[in-house]
Amino acid sequence: MSTGAYASVCYAVTSLVLLAICLLAGERIWGFDAWGWFGIVALTVCSQLLGHTALNHLLSILGPLTVSTLILLEIPGAAFIAALMIGQLVPAGTILGLIVILGGLVLVVRGQAKPEPPTVPLESP
Numbered sequence: 209m210s211t212g213a214y215a216s217v218c219y220a221v222t223s224l225v226l227l228a229i230c231l232l233a234g235e236r237i238w239g240f241d242a243w244g245w246f247g248i249v250a251l252t253v254c255s256q257l258l259g260h261t262a263l264n265h266l267l268s269i270l271g272p273l274t275v276s277t278l279i280l281l282e283i284p285g286a287a288f289i290a291a292l293m294i295g296q297l298v299p300a301g302t303i304l305g306l307i308v309i310l311g312g313l314v315l316v317v318r319g320q321a322k323p324e325p326p327t328v329p330l331e332s333p
Contacts, residue, residue: 270320277316281310
């Protein structure tokens with residue numbers, strides 16, 4: 209199944225389930241101001257369409273081990289984006305954690321590299 213087909217079915221089903229839960233729980237699903245709708249659209253486009261759909265596509269290219277390791281970059285990445293956008297300080301532990309995650313990611317990616325097949329020398333008659 210292609211990434212587009214999978215994402216379309218998955219996101220449509222989960223949207224309907226979420227809508228049903230919101231209606232049953234009496235949650236407000238409309239009437240937001242422009243800033244609220246901007247946030248909803250930004251989350252949908254950035255995290256869902258660009259983030260999760262890209263990770264689903266990468267599964268077929270990099271494999272599940274590498275992709276699941278890449279997901280660990282989400283938390284320190286969010287901390288650095290917050291630092292850039294709202295001036296929030298990045299704790300030293302986050303920087304140390306990012307270094308550990310990057311080191312682990314390098315080890316995982318290097319471990320996933322396919323070894324070159326051994327070359328067999330041609331015998332001369």
